[in-house]
Amino acid sequence: MTLAMKVPGPDHPISVSPAKAQVIVTAGGRVVADTRAALMLREASYPPVYYIPREDADMTRLVHSTHVTHCPYKGECSYYSIAGEEDRGRDAVWSYENPYPAVAAIAGHLAFYPERVDAIDIVPID
Numbered sequence: 001m002t003l004a005m006k007v008p009g010p011d012h013p014i015s016v017s018p019a020k021a022q023v024i025v026t027a028g029g030r031v032v033a034d035t036r037a038a039l040m041l042r043e044a045s046y047p048p049v050y051y052i053p054r055e056d057a058d059m060t061r062l063v064h065s066t067h068v069t070h071c072p073y074k075g076e077c078s079y080y081s082i083a084g085e086e087d088r089g090r091d092a093v094w095s096y097e098n099p100y101p102a103v104a105a106i107a108g109h110l111a112f113y114p115e116r117v118d119a120i121d122i123v124p125i126d
Contacts, residue, residue, distance in 0.1 A: 008043075008073055008102050008103075013044060014041065014043045014044070014073055015041070015042045016039050016040070016051075016106060017042075018037075018038075018039060018040070019040040019122075020124065020125055021036075021050075021122045022034070022121075022122075022123040022125060023035055023038040023050045023120065023121070024119075024121040025112050025120050026117060027061075027085055027089060027118050028118070029118065031058070032058050032062075032082065033052045033057040033058065034056060035052045035056035037053050038051060038053075038109075039051040039109060041103065041106060049111050050112075050120065051109035052109055052111070052112075053109055054095075054109065057110050061083050061084070062081070062093055063081045064079075065078070065090075065091050067079040069094075071096075073100065073102070074100055074106070075096050075098060075099045076097070078095055079091040079093065080094075080095070080110070081093070082117070089116055089117075090116075092116035093111065093112050094110070095110050095111070096109075
């Protein structure tokens with residue numbers, strides 16, 4: 001099976017830009033990620049997604065999952081579960097290890113499902 005790459009365009013726009021905010025993710029009552037270097041990905045009509053550099057996440061709390069998916073616009077996606085959050089935290093974090101060129105900036109970053117963590121706080125930076 002060949003997975004086709006689709007190039008974002010007028011029918012499915014995607015943009016990646018600096019978030020200009022501090023992004024703090026908490027799960028299980030503890031901070032899992034805290035960064036001022038997040039990227040904000042806007043895709044079509046979906047809500048924005050904040051991608052956090054791995055160096056600003058507590059990778060000791062994340063367990064690599066066997067779950068993988070494919071996005072025709074971004075590429076193959078791998079997942080992490082949050083240790084100690086067995087049900088809610090399962091596959092709560094995703095990452096594009098080798099994203100397609102149009103979104104290459106998100107490589108080495110993590111995104112969190114809002115409903116699978118305690119909070120994703122966005123604090124604007126002037």
